[in-house]
Amino acid sequence: MANASGLATDHFIPGTLENPASGLTYRVFEEDGTAWLSYHDPQAPLSDGRRKLDYFLGSGHLGVTYLYTVNQYLLESPVAYYSTTGRYDMKPGLAALRDIPPALPMEPGCLRCHMSGVQHSEPGTVNHYAQEPFLSGGITCESCHGDTRAHVMSGGKTPAINPATLDTARRDSLCISCHLEGDVSVEHEGRSAVDFKPGDSIADYLSYFVYASNDPTARGVSEVEQLSASTCKRASGSRMSCTTCHDPHYSPPAAERVSFYRGKCLTCHSDPAFVKAHHPENPDCTSCHMPRSTAQNIPHVAWTDHRILRQPAMKVTMNDATQSNVLTPVFSPSASPRDLALAYYESAMKGRSAVRDKAYELLSQARQAQPNDVAVLASLGILTETRGDYQQAASIFRKVLSLDSDNLTAATNLGVLLAKSGDLPGALKLLQPAFQRNEDMLGLAKNLAAVQCMMGDGAAAKATLAKTLVYSPDARDVLDRLKQTSSCTGSQH
Numbered sequence: 001m002a003n004a005s006g007l008a009t010d011h012f013i014p015g016t017l018e019n020p021a022s023g024l025t026y027r028v029f030e031e032d033g034t035a036w037l038s039y040h041d042p043q044a045p046l047s048d049g050r051r052k053l054d055y056f057l058g059s060g061h062l063g064v065t066y067l068y069t070v071n072q073y074l075l076e077s078p079v080a081y082y083s084t085t086g087r088y089d090m091k092p093g094l095a096a097l098r099d100i101p102p103a104l105p106m107e108p109g110c111l112r113c114h115m116s117g118v119q120h121s122e123p124g125t126v127n128h129y130a131q132e133p134f135l136s137g138g139i140t141c142e143s144c145h146g147d148t149r150a151h152v153m154s155g156g157k158t159p160a161i162n163p164a165t166l167d168t169a170r171r172d173s174l175c176i177s178c179h180l181e182g183d184v185s186v187e188h189e190g191r192s193a194v195d196f197k198p199g200d201s202i203a204d205y206l207s208y209f210v211y212a213s214n215d216p217t218a219r220g221v222s223e224v225e226q227l228s229a230s231t232c233k234r235a236s237g238s239r240m241s242c243t244t245c246h247d248p249h250y251s252p253p254a255a256e257r258v259s260f261y262r263g264k265c266l267t268c269h270s271d272p273a274f275v276k277a278h279h280p281e282n283p284d285c286t287s288c289h290m291p292r293s294t295a296q297n298i299p300h301v302a303w304t305d306h307r308i309l310r311q312p313a314m315k316v317t318m319n320d321a322t323q324s325n326v327l328t329p330v331f332s333p334s335a336s337p338r339d340l341a342l343a344y345y346e347s348a349m350k351g352r353s354a355v356r357d358k359a360y361e362l363l364s365q366a367r368q369a370q371p372n373d374v375a376v377l378a379s380l381g382i383l384t385e386t387r388g389d390y391q392q393a394a395s396i397f398r399k400v401l402s403l404d405s406d407n408l409t410a411a412t413n414l415g416v417l418l419a420k421s422g423d424l425p426g427a428l429k430l431l432q433p434a435f436q437r438n439e440d441m442l443g444l445a446k447n448l449a450a451v452q453c454m455m456g457d458g459a460a461a462k463a464t465l466a467k468t469l470v471y472s473p474d475a476r477d478v479l480d481r482l483k484q485t486s487s488c489t490g491s492q493h
Contacts, residue, residue, distance in 0.1 A: 001059070001248060005114040006137030008035035008053040008066050013081045017088040022098045026079045028053070028066070028088065037066065037077050039100055041474065049473055053077065055137070057114050065091070067106055070471055073440045074127045076104040100474035103440045108133070108194045113178035116140040118194050124406030124437045144174050144248065146198040161198045168238040173202040175242040180224040180331055182208035184343040184350075188334075189373050207335035209343040212326040225330060226306035232268070258284045325354050338376060341366040345379040359383060374400055378409045390417050408434060412444055419451050427451045435464065440471035442478060449481060458488035 003011065012035050017026045025040045038050035053066040058080075065080040078101040079088050094101045105127035112118045117135025122128050142148055146161040163171050177196050187193055191205045210225070224242075227233050233240050245264045252260035265285045266275060282288070290305050327343050329335035341362035348356040363380040370376060381396035394417045400410035415430035431448040438444055445468035452461040462485040465478050472478070 001139035015088040103471040177202040181222040207332040207339035209327040223306040230308040453488035
């Protein structure tokens with residue numbers, strides 16, 4: 001965990017990738033002590049360029065990716081190194097793109113499990129950081145033991161937090177906060193998971209939801225969920241945790257892993273007759289009871305099956321074929337109807353159109369109960385807009401902005417609605433400051449440029465499009481629009 005992130009040059013893996021779909025060649029290389037990502041488009045060599053890589057993310061157990069900054073916007077490389085294949089490939093969802101992918105924003109919520117001292121992005125932005133986005137690379141001592149300044153200053157006399165002395169919920173939260181994924185997670189009102197600290201319960205910050213299944217063991221869930229379903233965990237109860245088998249301070253070298261983890265198993269399965277007779281030819285307990293399986297929805301990634309199956313024949317390929325559209329909370333005793341409503345909204349936004357109406361219904365109910373909940377209102381506004389009720393959607397977005405003047409969702413969506421209604425000055429008043437805080441957002445740039453063009457300000461439209469191309473230089477539709485800005489005369493564009 002200490003090696004989960006850091007400076008790009010501290011964990012540098014050179015390599016080249018030729019993406020068949022786009023014809024682009026990506027190269028990760030080092031030059032004069034600096035790590036770089038270059039991209040070459042044989043069809044449009046003027047778009048060729050490179051990015052200075054600032055940070056790495058990933059210990060290498062599954063893979064490594066790199067982050068770079070442009071004007072204090074933190075962005076992610078579109079290519080990553082995968083350990084299972086030993087080569088670079090496109091990030092999930094990007095392989096079929098025929099152009100260089102647009103800028104990929106790196107939000108604080110994505111950083112918090114790989115870095116320490118993660119900072120919030122600036123108000124009204126997704127990934128713009130006033131200073132460094134995090135204070136320390138990797139998972140430091142403080143990530144599990146809390147603020148250790150008093151411990152250090154007292155020469156160790158003032159104790160730091162000892163996870164083993166915490167109650168079960170707070171002890172397990174240290175692992176769950178990063179290793180429990182769920183299908184959807186929702187932050188509680190007024191809370192940010194970035195602010196979680198040792199000694200807290202993650203259930204006070206997040207509610208986790210999974211899709212119900214006719215066969216829960218067939219879902220490609222995280223290790224936390226799998227372990228909770230194992231006979232070992234159910235029989236041991238709170239006595240068993242992640243650290244029963246995993247030592248956060250030590251990872252055994254490859255040559256010692258079999259004996260290391262076998263020792264963990266034999267702590268409980270210690271009957272001498274069993275130890276002697278149970279497959280003495282194969283001391284690797286995990287090879288049968290915790291086999292590695294490929295996660296179908298995450299290319300190049302294999303997971304160790306933490307269900308700890310008794311019989312190898314019980315092995316089930318991890319997939320989501322039996323998933324329903326019903327969300328249910330896991331490890332979230334305080335999950336509320338409000339959280340469930342937002343979970344269905346997130347599910348709908350991730351492509352499950354079948355739950356869109358349910359999300360709208362539940363959000364409408366949540367609004368009645370919590371009329372000033374910004375997340376509920378912003379989500380309801382978007383669904384109201386998709387249903388064609390523009391007037392009501394605009395009213396909801398205005399309410400959001402009255403509660404949170406920096407809210408990006410409300411500002412951008414209301415700006416577009418005003419533009420469609422013909423109120424171009426009103427649209428400009430919202431979209432322009434939103435873009436000034438989020439220059440790397442292609443959609444926002446295109447909407448602002450369209451308004452500027454319709455107002456007859458071709459120079460401003462051109463400047464907006466040129467500015468966003470700094471972050472996504474191969475955005476073909478933006479390049480095409482840039483060529484057309486000279487025709488801005490105040491009419492529809």
